[in-house]
Amino acid sequence: MSTAVEQRYEEDFATMPIVAILRGLVPKEAIAVGTVLVNAGIRILEVPLNSPEPFESIGLLAKAFGGHATVGAGTVLRAEDVARVHDVGGQVIISPNCNVEVIRHTRAAGMISLPGCLTPTEAFAALDAGAHAVKLFPGELVTPSVAKAMAAVLPKGTRLLVVGGVSSGTIKDWNGSVVHGFGIGSSLFKPGMTADEVGKNAEALVGAVREWAGSSQR
Template identity: 35%
Template sequence: MTVLEEVLASGVCAVMRKLPPEKTNDIAGALVAGGVKGLEVTLDSEQPFEVIKRLRQTYGDQAVVGAGTVLTAKQAEEAIEAGAQFIFAPILVQETIKAAKAKGIPVIPGVFTPTEAYQATEWGADLVKVFPAECVGPSFIKSVKGPLSHIGIMPTGGVDLDTIPAFIKAGASAVGAGGALLKKDLIEANDWDGLTSLAQAFVDKVAEAREK
């Protein structure tokens, strides 16, 4: 199974943004225990490259660790050097896609129009991230997948347990989940069992929606 296939299999990629670095191992452990296979460490977090390196060492055989909020080719290269197995970006930048593909690393840029989605794949993107997804909703994905059915789409932003079914049924390949999954109160309380249960609920929602 390829890196991308592994992320898509569970259907959920956790957006680990600005989390306490000293808790990232416990957080990742809870997510992995809940069945989440994609761990996206955003580069606007504290010590992102160190966290990526550490998570690869600890969970490299159980999950796929990548970098998010990658804005430039240089950032992509630095993240890959730290061990990132995939690159996520909130925007569409050709140089970033090229930098990742040159290293054989999957890259998923952010898009917001059908034209950007098509352009991204023409430039080599493996998948596109509709961001922020809450602004357009599942109907956007369904409409885009009509004429552009070959493009894999992952909505991120505003994805929660209530919206997952509609996004998956609309044609989303998987979802990116941030605050709704990585709840601050659970993390502050070190409630790793609670986080595992929530992660499992997200994974189950995707699986149920795929079956219907």
């Protein structure tokens, strides 16, 4: 049976299969940026832990949007950081690598696990540890044919997300592919952008993803 956190994540992913990567976000910007993203339809928000005061930003976002968005941390490299994210209200743990201890701690805390993988070996290890999806990272090294080959051997229904090098102009490259969604960073948010600029980027990306979803047969 799915938990409430898993149900929230599934609903948010179904609404818009984009993970917003807010690297460099500072706490004073968190609510304004979160508002424009949620209003644009993006409901999965990630603050990487190499951002300034990330736990404060995650806590602010979780408090403001936790009832209608999935909020959490990215670039989570250590198992001990999982508890810190959980303590401030985070619901999702995202990593650039496949660290089975991070995955196991995430699942034990009742959170969503989205680890980074680049090979079938890493993907199987992640899934065996309890990952909810496989983040294909860095996306610049992954092609639709590579993703198709990996999907052919992974358990049926494995969710694949492309993360890295994704923009409103490159999403069409994945038309008809086996991937299920995208993690998007610098083409959505960069430090110094205003909330209005982030909102405009979000609208363009949401439009591109909707076109991609309409063309894809997964």
